Amino acid sequence: MTASLIYVVGPSGSGKDSLIAYAREQLGAEPGVCFAHRYITRPADAGGENHVALTPQEFDARLHARLFALHWQSHGLHYGIGIEINQWLGKGVVVVVNGSRAHLPQARASYPELRPVHITVSSEILRQRLLARGRETEEQVAQRLARNCQLDNSPTSGVVIRNDDRLEVAGEALVAAIRQYGGVAACA
Numbered sequence: 001m002t003a004s005l006i007y008v009v010g011p012s013g014s015g016k017d018s019l020i021a022y023a024r025e026q027l028g029a030e031p032g033v034c035f036a037h038r039y040i041t042r043p044a045d046a047g048g049e050n051h052v053a054l055t056p057q058e059f060d061a062r063l064h065a066r067l068f069a070l071h072w073q074s075h076g077l078h079y080g081i082g083i084e085i086n087q088w089l090g091k092g093v094v095v096v097v098n099g100s101r102a103h104l105p106q107a108r109a110s111y112p113e114l115r116p117v118h119i120t121v122s123s124e125i126l127r128q129r130l131l132a133r134g135r136e137t138e139e140q141v142a143q144r145l146a147r148n149c150q151l152d153n154s155p156t157s158g159v160v161i162r163n164d165d166r167l168e169v170a171g172e173a174l175v176a177a178i179r180q181y182g183g184v185a186a187c188a
Contacts, residue, residue: 003092005085005111007099008174010119012144013129015163015170016098019119022171023096023178033168033178034088036089036097038069039080069111072103075144089113094182095161104129115181116158117174125164 001170010016020035027033041059045095049180054062059078063071066078085095086111089111099107101118121129159177163170 002094002182003089003113004168005089005107005114005180006094006096006117007104007107007111007176008096008117008119009099009101009104009116010163011101011121011126013126013133014119015129015167016119017050018167019161019163019171019174020096020098022167026171026175027178032092033094033182034085034095036081036085036088036095038098039082041078050116066068070099070103070107072106074100074102075140094178096178101139113154115177117158118158119163119170120160121163133166 004170008016008020024035028035037050037052039054039057039059041054043053049058056078059080062068062079062080067083068085069085071078071080073079073081079100081097083100085097088095099116104116108116127141127145130136131138136144159173159180161170161173161177
């Protein structure tokens with residue numbers, strides 16, 4: 001097994017959280033794979049991913065204490081990945097994180113072992129998913145779709161997983177990517 005940072009990116013609503021949860025169910029018991037939580041200035045009951053909710057003040061205090069390995073801002077929220085991933089990587093563990101497309105160049109500069117996994121979805125399905133989750137207004141959904149068009153330049157490296165089909169299809173593709181990148185042996 002090779003220590004790797006599996007950096008899962010894609011537009012909000014592409015199903016990253018669901019796919020990561022699927023992969024966690026399949027691989028979470030393996031000692032060589034860890035799934036990092038994100039620290040977000042969003043209430044814990046906002047729906048979606050299992051994250052550590054912080055107030056803006058708590059986030060700022062942790063940022064100043066240098067407790068984040070990676071951090072960024074998006075859509076009025078602050079996101080962070082804790083420095084615990086450095087210890088996990090140092091132990092040779094494959095670490096899976098829910099990252100940011102806009103922050104990918106900075107993350108890649110800090111982590112040469114970073115392996116990107118790009119989750120894509122059709123614009124219409126993305127719009128339907130964003131509206132269905134009910135976290136944003138129609139105007140905010142339109143802004144997210146416009147941002148997706150800006151950031152949706154073809155990935156130059158990494159695995160691309162299309163998530164327009166059943167969860168299991170893209171979920172198995174993510175599990176395969178984690179196994180491939182990390183040299184994690186498939187269970188027989």
